[in-house]
Amino acid sequence: MRTSTKRALLGAGVALLLMSTAQAGATLFASRVGAVDVAATAKFYQAAFGLKEVNRIQMPNFLEIMLNFGDSVDAAKQSANAQVVIMQRASDDPKDVMPHLIFGVTDMAATVAAVKAAGGKMDGEPREFGKTGIIIGMFTDPAGNHVELIQQPKR
Secondary structure, three states: OOHHHHHHHHHHHHHHHHHHHOOOOOEEEEEEEEEEOOHHHHHHHHHHHOOOEEEEEOOOOOOEEEOOOOHHHHHHEEEOOOEEEEEOOOOOOOOOOOOOOEEEEOOOHHHHHHHHHOOEOOOOOEOOOOOOOEEEEEEEEEOOOOOEEEOOOOO
């Protein structure tokens, strides 16, 4: 099969996946990059793109900073735009698979079913993040890209 045909088929598969997850209430939640120096990388994105810090998760040996667009920090926190997330990683080796899409979903089970039906492979069962009520699922698309699913707690 020619490369252009393979790309067209892959593109059609991704489009079907996105359409089927949209039916399950999916939206682009964030895009993540990794860095050894998370704070310095966040400052780069703030200076280059005017992003504001909207959240920070800090634990021993771990830092993750979430950024978003807005005229002020409060406006960025209220923004419905997809966030830029910078997560700590062990090295700046470009082979690191940390950068990936993150989709917010309203029905994890339906989204997992759609991912599998479209040819994706779950990297494990979706699980709760700590005791937050947030459910996280990870999958690999047919091209080998890692994608994260996040279902916020029911309110």
